[in-house]
Amino acid sequence: MKHGTLARTVKLGISSLLLHKLRSLLTTLGVLFGTSSVIAMLAIGEGASEEAQEQIRQLGSRNVILRSIKPREDFATGGGQSVRVLSYGLTEEDLARIEETFPGVARVVPVREIYEEVRFSDRMLNPRVMATLPVYRDVTGRVVAEGRFITDQDEYGVANVCVLSYEAARYLFPVTSPIGEEIKIGADYYTVVGTTLDRVRQQSDLAAAGKSSAEVFIPLETGRKWYGNMQVKLRAGSREMEEVELHEIVVEVEDPANVELVANACREMLKRNHKQSDYEIVVPLELLMRAEETKRIFNIVLGSIASISLLVGGIGIMNVMLATVTERTREIGIRRALGAKRRHIVSQFLVECVVLSVGGGLLGVVLGLATPLVVEHYAEMRTIITPTAPILAFLISSGVGVLFGIYPAWRAATMDPVEALRHE
Amino acid sequence: MSDPSRVPVAELIGVTREYRMGQNLVRALDEFSFTFGRGEYWAVMGSSGSGKSTLLNVLGCIDRPTSGDYKVDGISTARLGDDELSEVRSRKLGFVFQSYNLIPQLNVLENIMVPLFYQDEPPADGEERARKLAERVGLAKRLDHKPTELSGGQQQRVAIARALVNQPALILADEATGNLDSATALEILALFDELHAEGRTIVLVTHEPDVGERAQHVLRLKDGRIESVKRGQNSAAGAQA
């Protein structure tokens, strides 16, 4: 078809559709909502999966993380009614085994947790207080925001210094800089020497900061010195003594390809040396792979929903177009008598279908781009609009118009002109 | 019919058109042979069911004979495909219908131009031609009106302009005055007289005797055959031209 002809056909199609504005608008709704929901859902899904993957990546894709977990109550070695000593978890011996005997391991970092409150003037926080080595920062990929992280000197000198995570710093020091200030961990004073950037996206709810991902780091030796292996944990009225040597061991693997190998070695070693299952092994790489699998399934589900909604939209268009063709039988007869070829009639009705579905598609793209913004603003979820999503949605919606327009257009074009002219 | 001065525009050669009605075969046209010459103005008459409309549809290339051949302006249509037949309609034929049959969503100017739109190579001066024709039928001031904003007589004028825009070899009209009051009908018939005087070839189907009177020649049908042929004087301006 020539240039001018197509332009005229489109113009004619639009003017025919404008004869029934409400009907045309309603007809586009199916495609409109189909397209917009695809774009919006893709953006939300992409955002959620990106967030999950980032959290996992922050754990370090070359790392294997071993954690102490409290064994189930019935295994506990209970003494009296109100005071019990619970002894469990990873040991210095586990650490030494990995460090000294495992091949392919780059660095191993022990972490001890201190169950103490942190205070500054009248502000109080229950962060995760971790006694650890200077390499912890590097192995877990934490970034210093201000000041410095724990150093070897702090470690050798058993210094009473600490580093606050962004969230802890923000809660304890809402306006001033924390560097150089003295904070209290339990009953002891520590000098703040630095802050780290937050690992995950910051939560906006400040009130929740009390038990959120706020972190405080102190030198491992300092922790050993002031807080022994035996610590008191207050739980629901009863006091509980816990004896844990190490709360976490982060094992950094030299070659990312060997992560699984090292993880299995750890699993085997711990199984042999621990009578109870008082540990867990977290392999971020495995989590990452699982997250990717989840995302793949999500995309398949989304794709099916999208196809169904576009199918429904397409059927809606076809339905209306079939009615239109019947309604305009006489017009078709006139045009045929005046010299219209079958392809002219086909293109006339096909163009109307495409205008309907592309119109719906365009409106759907607009709505689909706006929805994630609203969701992001009100639901505080991250959304990511990939440029392919709107383009794809638009192309598919046009395709739907063509696909579902073919039958009505064919019906119109193959009418007998004499019969069509006789139609009332 | 063997008059050597006649140039054939529409030639029916043994045309039969049959319709199957259940068990029966109805012959709407029965071995029909006839020639319409250039510049002639024919009225086709006959009782209802005599085959007038079928004849006009065959002449207009919107219906195909069951057997026999039909030549328009020298082109044999028997073997043409649908596209070629459509091209013949858009180049050689002009239609005027009883119920005007304008396209409702188009304005006067656009309606007049419709046949050009479907030509394989539309003329460059199409719009100018359409404006001139609108002026000619007295609708120059209504170019952007929609058909619903016009009276019946005005709509039929637009239809006549539309039938002329492709400079057809043959103008076909089926009961073109049937829906009009007598005064308006006379105006339309005067327009046909003018066209005839200019040398156009017109075939007009009618059942009204006084409409038939005004034509140059009258062809009467009965049961799909020619009942009578009444020739008037061969004095039309275009007949010699």
Ligand SMILES: Nc1ncnc2c1ncn2[C@@H]1O[C@H](COP(=O)(O)OP(=O)(O)O)[C@@H](O)[C@H]1O
């Ligand atoms: N589509 C059709 N199906 C069956 N029979 C038809 C059809 N069209 C016309 N006929 C028959 O052909 C004959 C001629 O019809 P027509 O050409 O319409 O006559 P007229 O226009 O002179 O009234 C009639 O007997 C009519 O019943």
Ligand SMILES: [Mg+2]
């Ligand atoms: Mg009839």
